Amino acid sequence: MNNADATVLNAHGASDVHFGEVAQFLFREAELMDSHRFNDWLDLWCSDGLYWVPCNSENLTPDKSVSLIYETRSQLDDRVFRLKGRHAHAQSPRSRLMRVVSNMVIEEASTESVTVRSNFVLGEVRSDRQETWFGRNRHVLLREPNGLRIKEKKVFLLNNDSPMNNLTFLI
Known part of the structure; x- marks a missing residue:
């Protein structure tokens, strides 16, 4: 069987999700972010989605620590509005982005949801x-x-406790 066609089984042996479907979703998300297709990227989100980029440690809670980004779906809508218009001066000119998503591991899967970890390398030229x-x-x-x-x-950015340049693009 091809890995892209592999089915993830839950604890009861029932098929819940296809690994290839999850991988294609993550690859598609990366492509949309890299090509600045902001509305299409927002379409990937639930109406009550949450986007979090912690600062200093991966294991902190957002309500008791500083975050680089901690946004609800409506705040993401605002971010995208700024990125699409002339409101994001820090992105003029826009960053040229290319990311590689790898090492995908499904942590949990059911008929309703799937939790997946992955690694990325993101190149930015501006x-x-x-x-x-x-x-x-x-x-x-x-x-x-x-x-x-x-x-x-x-x-989780590996260098999240170091001084950083502009992070107004989507990571």
Whole structure:
């Protein structure tokens, strides 16, 4: 059997999710972010989604620690509005982005949701400056009638306790 066609089994041996479907979803999300297709990226989110980029430690709670980003879906809508218009001066010109998503591991799966961890390397080029970002993602995806949607996304940047340049693009 091809790994892309592999089915993840739950504790009871029932098939809940296809690994290939989850991988394609994460690859698609990366492509949309890298190509600045903001509305299409927002369409991947549940209406009550949560986007979190912690600062300093991966194991802190957002209500008791500083976060680089901690946004609800409506705050993501505002972020995208700024990125699409002339309101994000820090993204003029826009960053050119390319990310590689790898090492996907399904932590939990049911007929309603799947939790998946992955690693990423993100290259950013802007104004003759080149940055490389390394990190881990944790997605909680819900199955809706139109396919998988992001309920929660946590991005842990490996250098999150170091001084950083502009992070106004989507990570």
